[in-house]
Amino acid sequence: MDMEAWSFGSMRALYMEYVRRTEPYTMQIDHFHPFYEIYYLLSGSRIYFVQDRTYTVEAGDLVFISPNVLHKTLQSRDPGHERFVIHFDDAYAGQQFGGHAKLLLEPFRQASPVLRLPPAEQRTADRIVRRAIDEIRLKPPGYELVPPRALTDLLLLAGRYVRDFPLSAAEDDRSPKIAKISDVVRHINGHYGEPLKLGELAERFYVSPYHLSRTFKEVTGFTFSDYIALTRIKEAQRLLRDTDRSVADIAIATGFDNFSHFGKTFKKIARRSPRDFRRESRL
CATH class of the missing domain: 2.60.120.280 (Regulatory protein AraC)
Structure with a gap:
């Protein structure tokens, strides 16, 4: 077994x-x-x-x-x-x-x-x-x-x-490779509402797009595109739950320039539409 x-x-x-x-x-x-x-x-x-x-x-x-x-x-x-x-x-x-x-x-x-x-x-x-x-x-x-x-x-x-004995941020796993990807992840977490392209981030962090894509998956377990989508949908859920902003405004605020793409991505990750999520979260 x-x-x-x-x-x-x-x-x-x-x-x-x-x-x-x-x-x-x-x-x-x-x-x-x-x-x-x-x-x-x-x-x-x-x-x-x-x-x-x-x-x-x-x-x-x-x-x-x-x-x-x-x-x-x-x-x-x-x-x-x-x-x-x-x-x-x-x-x-x-x-x-x-x-x-x-x-x-x-x-x-x-x-x-x-x-x-x-x-x-x-x-x-x-x-x-x-x-x-x-x-x-x-x-x-x-x-x-x-x-x-x-x-x-x-x-x-x-x-x-x-x-x-408060816990401080651990430093034992901070190889240069892991430190680089952590920097990229923090950038994504802070700029999810902006366009995020693999090539542009690779240039910003002085690596090749291929190397960034491969190393990102190796270190985090997520593909580059999946991590961005999950981060954006996580924030969209927070806004749907905690604010009265329209679904269209939330789509724009979380980095989606296409409302249909936002709806499809949200439903794929959350297993329900944005409006259904908002209604259920407030019951």
Whole structure:
């Protein structure tokens, strides 16, 4: 068997998923989502692209992904790995965490999304995760009580640690190649509303278009054009959800010079039209 998996809960509230793979794997879905994600690597190693940086993730590391942040995992040196993922949304956090929400969500506000705990704390995190996995897999009576407690315990452990030892932006993965692509990604993130052509960016960053295209995919896991489209649609979703601007204005503001192309791209990524997305997000 090259894959083993099981899950708990609903994507609309609290969701947990365990996956073990023995074959090489790179995430095929280019995505962002409106809920929080905690990624815990139990074994193996992975490359994780988050926002505008690429990180090496080792067994025992926690990765905290805030809502609507582009991210993707890529194959590292090890062909297999085990990981545990937790999803929860703002509504769940508000109901479950109450006045402690600021502390428990602190790991999502750090300069780096990757938390490598000291040995004692890491062993505690591992026990929390493995107990949740066993309960979800075996389903003994009352197992449903364990996953919510596991989330709170994990966030409390991480939140207390980063309050005392805030995470700075990691520098260990900053090879010249990765640093160059990070610069390109930050440029795209800041100028998505403008025309962005491969050749023009290659000239701006002093590389050939072929080299930029190939290296961008290698470092981030995204193709150059897919990353731009995802970044623009992510911002379009924010504007549709949080403002009353017209759909046509939002298309222009997010870099689309063709309204039909905007509608088709939005529906391909969001699986619904811009107007349907706005209506559903406000229900």
